Amino acid sequence: MSRMPKARLEKALAQLKTISPEDHARVKGLAEIVRPLRSFIHKTPDDYGMTGWSDVVIPSDDGTPLEGWYIPARGGESDRLVIFNHALPMCRSGFPGHFGAPWSNYDAVEIDFVIQYKHLTDAGYNVLTYDIRNHGNSAAGNGGLSGIGQWEWRDCAGVKKYVDAHPRLSKMKVALYSQCMGGNSQYHAIHRRPELFANVRCMVSPMVVSMSAIYDAFSEIQGVRQYQELIDLELMKMGAFVAAEMTPHLWAASVKMPVLMVQVHDDAWTRNPADAQKTFDLLGSKEKELLWIRDTPYRFKDGYNFFGRYPEKIIPFIDRHMK
Numbered sequence: 001m002s003r004m005p006k007a008r009l010e011k012a013l014a015q016l017k018t019i020s021p022e023d024h025a026r027v028k029g030l031a032e033i034v035r036p037l038r039s040f041i042h043k044t045p046d047d048y049g050m051t052g053w054s055d056v057v058i059p060s061d062d063g064t065p066l067e068g069w070y071i072p073a074r075g076g077e078s079d080r081l082v083i084f085n086h087a088l089p090m091c092r093s094g095f096p097g098h099f100g101a102p103w104s105n106y107d108a109v110e111i112d113f114v115i116q117y118k119h120l121t122d123a124g125y126n127v128l129t130y131d132i133r134n135h136g137n138s139a140a141g142n143g144g145l146s147g148i149g150q151w152e153w154r155d156c157a158g159v160k161k162y163v164d165a166h167p168r169l170s171k172m173k174v175a176l177y178s179q180c181m182g183g184n185s186q187y188h189a190i191h192r193r194p195e196l197f198a199n200v201r202c203m204v205s206p207m208v209v210s211m212s213a214i215y216d217a218f219s220e221i222q223g224v225r226q227y228q229e230l231i232d233l234e235l236m237k238m239g240a241f242v243a244a245e246m247t248p249h250l251w252a253a254s255v256k257m258p259v260l261m262v263q264v265h266d267d268a269w270t271r272n273p274a275d276a277q278k279t280f281d282l283l284g285s286k287e288k289e290l291l292w293i294r295d296t297p298y299r300f301k302d303g304y305n306f307f308g309r310y311p312e313k314i315i316p317f318i319d320r321h322m323k
Contacts, residue, residue, distance in 0.1 A: 004232055004242055012233035019227065026222045030215060031234035034146045034246075036134050037089040039103060042096040042110075045071050048118040052077075058130060060141075060158035067137040068092060068130030068159075074121045080322050081172040082120050083159060084129040086113065087180030087207060087304065088146055091136025092129045095300065107300035112308050116177075119311035123319070126172065130159055132182060143239050148211055148246035149184030156182075156189035160196045173322050176203040179304070183208035184248045191254035202321035203255070204314055206262035207303050210247035213275040217268070252282035259288045260317040262306060268297035289317070 004012070019027070045053045053071040060066055069092060073080070086092060089103075095111035097103045117127045131138035132155050134146060142151045156178070163169045176197075178186035183205045190197045212228075219225040232242040261283075263276040270276075273292075280290045291313065296302040307314045 004229070004236060008229045008232065012229035015227055015230045016233075019230065023224050023227065024230075026224045027219075027227050027230050028234055030218055030222070030224075030231055031238060031240070033088075033214070034148065034211075034235065034238070034240045035144055036146050037102055037106070038135060039089055039091040039093075039095050041091060041093045041136060042099065043093045043112065043114040045069065045114060045117060048114060050074070050118060050121055056128070056130075058159050058162045060133065061154035061161065062141070062158075064133045064141045064155065064158075065139045066130045066133065066155055066158065068128065071117055071121055071127040071129070073124050073126050077126055077168070078124050079172050080124060080175070081126045081128060081163065081169055082175045082177055082318065083163065084113070084117070084120075084127055084177040085132060085156070085179065085182030085186070086135065087182060088148070089135065090304075091131045093136075095304070097300065107298075109301045111300060111304045115308045116311075119307065119315065123311075123315050125175075125318070125322075126169075128159065128163065128169070130155070132185065145238060145240045146181065147241050148181050149188045149248070149251070150241050150245060152181065152185035153188035153192055156186045157193050157196060160189070160193075164196070174200050175318050175322055176200055178203055179206040180208060184246070184251075187248045187251035187255055191251040194254065197257070200257050202258040202260070202318060204260045204262070204307075204317065206306070207264070207299065208248045208261070208276070208279055209270060210243075210249060210275050210279075212243040212247065213270040213272045215243050217271040220271075248279045249282055252279050253284045256284045256286075258321055259283055259285045260291060260314070261288065262291045262293065262303075262314075264296060264299050264303040265292040265294050266297045267299050267303070269299045
């Protein structure tokens with residue numbers, strides 16, 4: 001892990017001497033975003049009448065056990081597979097914000113990924129979905145911290161190795177649905193292990209984001225925007241990565257496959273559409289599309305649920321590359 005530049009570190013140490021206890025508590029609270037709140041499995045494929053699905057346990061590239069589901073296409077297993085992952089602090093079923101605290105402290109809404117698997121299986125796709133480390137029912141790793149892709153790329157690599165070694169899955173055409181922290185992780189995995197992903201037909205990439213954009217927006221809301229260097233110091237003291245290291249910008253150029261990126265334009269969590277635009281511009285893909293979700297600031301309610309509500313906006317892209 002790279003350290004903070006000397007000037008930023010000196011500024012952070014100076015800020016420690018003058019910051020109020022109340023503001024310091026807010027800064028520490030922002031750093032704690034990378035200690036994921038575990039979401040629980042609040043739905044299963046049974047809730048939408050999907051049949052033939054099974055639990056799977058997949059080793060990450062570093063051996064961390066990942067819990068997941070394999071769901072065959074409606075009417076029987078097809079020759080097409082979508083590998084689906086999730087955002088922080090979610091899990092393979094989505095996000096249970098409608099169950100109240102502590103999940104509602106993020107946003108008091110439900111995010112339903114299981115209906116999205118139903119759309120995919122109805123369209124003839126098998127789905128392999130999994131909880132990233134420190135999320136859902138998967139094992140803990142890295143002290144319970146998230147690297148927003150800096151460690152979790154190993155999970156993406158491990159899942160693809162599992163597919164490639166599987167007697168049936170290895171014969172299928174493969175697409176990726178990789179979102180937010182899971183998308184950052186997927187970009188990093190492609191950068192690290194390009195040979196593993198060379199046969200992937202396409203990727204849908206919703207809501208990928210730089211933590212610098214998140215921290216800039218959230219610190220402004222809490223009145224501590226002037227303490228970005230101190231946020232970095234608190235992250236470093238936790239054993240985490242600093243904000244500038246937790247970004248898809250570092251790995252986007254290594255992504256060569258066709259990509260459909262989906263973003264909330266007026267996202268209240270970032271207040272910065274330029275961050276998403278920069279990620280899109282950096283993608284190494286010759287074929288890429290950016291779908292802006294407009295007329296809403298709601299990342300959770302309207303961003304992550306977009307595919308569930310509007311499958312006709314997503315599935316044709318996958319079909320074009322998989323059929």
